[in-house]
Amino acid sequence: MPPPPLKIMYVDDEADIRTIVQFALEDEEDFVLKICASGQEALDTVADYRPDLVLLDVMMPGMDGPTALQRLHAQPGLGQLPIAFVTAKVQPQEVAHLKALGAVDVIAKPFDPMALADHVRSLWEGVRHD
Amino acid sequence: MTDAAREKKLAKLTALRAAFAAGLPERLEAMAACWRAAEAADPPQTVPAELIRLAHSLAGSAGTFGYRRLGDKARELEEALARSSRDLPPDAAWTARIRELIDALRPMAQVGPDDGQGVAADLMQHGNQDQALPDNRHIVLIEDDMLVAQDLATQLSMFGWEVSVFDQAAAARTALQAPWPAALVVDIALPEGPLAGLELMQQLQYPADVSVPHVVISARSDWESRLAAVRSGAAAYMVKPVDVAALATQLDRVTHRTIHVPYRVLVVDDDEMLARHYVQTLSAAGMEANALTEPARLLDVLAEHQPEIVLLDLYMPGCSGLEALRVIRQDSQYASLPVVFLSTETGLAQQQNAMKIGAEDFLTKPISDANLIMAVTVRAERFRALSMLIRQDSLTGLLNHIAFKLRLEGEIDRSRREHQPISLAMLDIDHFKKINDTYGHPVGDRVIKGLAQLLSKRLRKFDIIGRYGGEEFVVAMPNTRPALAIDIMNELRESFGKLRFESSQGEFTCTFSCGVAAALPPDNAASLVNAADDALYQAKRSGRNRVEARPA
Numbered sequence: 001m002p003p004p005p006l007k008i009m010y011v012d013d014e015a016d017i018r019t020i021v022q023f024a025l026e027d028e029e030d031f032v033l034k035i036c037a038s039g040q041e042a043l044d045t046v047a048d049y050r051p052d053l054v055l056l057d058v059m060m061p062g063m064d065g066p067t068a069l070q071r072l073h074a075q076p077g078l079g080q081l082p083i084a085f086v087t088a089k090v091q092p093q094e095v096a097h098l099k100a101l102g103a104v105d106v107i108a109k110p111f112d113p114m115a116l117a118d119h120v121r122s123l124w125e126g127v128r129h130d
Numbered sequence: 131m132t133d134a135a136r137e138k139k140l141a142k143l144t145a146l147r148a149a150f151a152a153g154l155p156e157r158l159e160a161m162a163a164c165w166r167a168a169e170a171a172d173p174p175q176t177v178p179a180e181l182i183r184l185a186h187s188l189a190g191s192a193g194t195f196g197y198r199r200l201g202d203k204a205r206e207l208e209e210a211l212a213r214s215s216r217d218l219p220p221d222a223a224w225t226a227r228i229r230e231l232i233d234a235l236r237p238m239a240q241v242g243p244d245d246g247q248g249v250a251a252d253l254m255q256h257g258n259q260d261q262a263l264p265d266n267r268h269i270v271l272i273e274d275d276m277l278v279a280q281d282l283a284t285q286l287s288m289f290g291w292e293v294s295v296f297d298q299a300a301a302a303r304t305a306l307q308a309p310w311p312a313a314l315v316v317d318i319a320l321p322e323g324p325l326a327g328l329e330l331m332q333q334l335q336y337p338a339d340v341s342v343p344h345v346v347i348s349a350r351s352d353w354e355s356r357l358a359a360v361r362s363g364a365a366a367y368m369v370k371p372v373d374v375a376a377l378a379t380q381l382d383r384v385t386h387r388t389i390h391v392p393y394r395v396l397v398v399d400d401d402e403m404l405a406r407h408y409v410q411t412l413s414a415a416g417m418e419a420n421a422l423t424e425p426a427r428l429l430d431v432l433a434e435h436q437p438e439i440v441l442l443d444l445y446m447p448g449c450s451g452l453e454a455l456r457v458i459r460q461d462s463q464y465a466s467l468p469v470v471f472l473s474t475e476t477g478l479a480q481q482q483n484a485m486k487i488g489a490e491d492f493l494t495k496p497i498s499d500a501n502l503i504m505a506v507t508v509r510a511e512r513f514r515a516l517s518m519l520i521r522q523d524s525l526t527g528l529l530n531h532i533a534f535k536l537r538l539e540g541e542i543d544r545s546r547r548e549h550q551p552i553s554l555a556m557l558d559i560d561h562f563k564k565i566n567d568t569y570g571h572p573v574g575d576r577v578i579k580g581l582a583q584l585l586s587k588r589l590r591k592f593d594i595i596g597r598y599g600g601e602e603f604v605v606a607m608p609n610t611r612p613a614l615a616i617d618i619m620n621e622l623r624e625s626f627g628k629l630r631f632e633s634s635q636g637e638f639t640c641t642f643s644c645g646v647a648a649a650l651p652p653d654n655a656a657s658l659v660n661a662a663d664d665a666l667y668q669a670k671r672s673g674r675n676r677v678e679a680r681p682a
Contacts, residue, residue: 020194110194
């Protein structure tokens, strides 16, 4: 029996990025995808959806990525929810800072839409074996 | 991911990118408008929040849609805006910097994706693929009338196809396997049944990455047969008796064998290293690129290479790019030749100046290889399409009289400089007036097209073929001594004599006479043409259907 699909939640305020992420991840049989347009939407739906992995844009208006991460982790039972950031700022100190906030990984923007699915897969392998 | 899934996904990505690209002008205009409004506000608004949002949005998305440089530039803008709102009071330098960044976005958007995965990369791969493709000239013909089959096979071989013949569906089915033919020609009716040919086409199983087009031939011309052929996936339908030249044209079309002549590009840059790099990049993408480092030779090189696009460095010693462009434009035959400037200059004023005197576009150095290839390809393609309309003979697609003479002059200059011989052949279809009078003009046109097809198929890529008028053709053969030219023409003459043309009064064949002139080194186009014309006259007088030669 194949393993159950990986439930992914992707959070980004940019409509363009949501479109391309949808394209990059939707046809993969081993993924189930939910896309949110804001940190608030993620907080509102995370309990129902129960993702295995959250991918979170860092710079968003209103609630930014780090705040969203803290609030997601503060939800009951979600303290260990794996969350990765997606950001254009991937200098080592930025990455270290984001990881210190509790992120499992940092994905660089811009990303290659054709390679994102594989990137997420290897990221997930890393999280599972951690 | 399977190849098919990947292909589908790439197609979808291309559509998404196109949608993103289509929205770019509006987004950039919104940013520019936002900045104009902020500057005009009283008191001036320091950092418009909307502009920061727009810059941030573009910075986040452009790179992912393939516009890496645009994304980076938008990021710079976003950071410049943010830095000022935090640390510094806005001053004139800051204002100028923001304006400059906003201005820089538009050309980057116009250039198109630059991540090496967009159209340019496809073009690059395509160029390489073209060269790697083996030349598959094999056709399988399935026809139960062996007389018709053998005849078609012989005639198709005149156009360079190798034909295997089967007279039954069953035999063809067993025999058809890798290596696959380039195309199938199949009769609807075979011994197995009145539609057995089409049934066979539907039963054939190819591997996923193979597709073999089929052309249907049939004695019937009714709607049902044609519909059945369409349903079998036929690429073309031809009624018997089959016009072989037309069948050869269809086979070229369905096998994508319409020859792609490489785009001719001239790079003018005094920096030898850079010029060489551009030439290498463009050559690798399948183009015929030449470099020129001294602008003084520009007109000679233009006449000789007949480039379809010129890349011109803006700053050169002795003569500026703008001056060189003016010189080019003064010659009316280059009035529409696309000239693109390559420069590190990003100033709008300078660019506008160049546009004003007829530059096609302005590319900023350094330019990525993929961008360079794309910028050159799209412009050369358009120029070729437009100039073909002007240069082509509409019946045959060959060069017309004027266009041929221009090319001939270029070739003669080249031959003279390289001390190479050049041969010129003039061909005239024998008794053509009688063909027209007997069978009608449409049939006469088919004969002309047949000879044009034969010449295009059988001559070499670098030979230049023109229709000189009426039933007269002309062929320039560079680097070719007269003895070889005479052999080539005699071979063609024999092939042409074997082509059978259909008419309401039955089949007929025809012949041509030919005069060859050659010179080493050639003197000028006019004397070469006159000598070939004399030789042609001699061939006609000594009984036609022959090749005569004259020294020029």
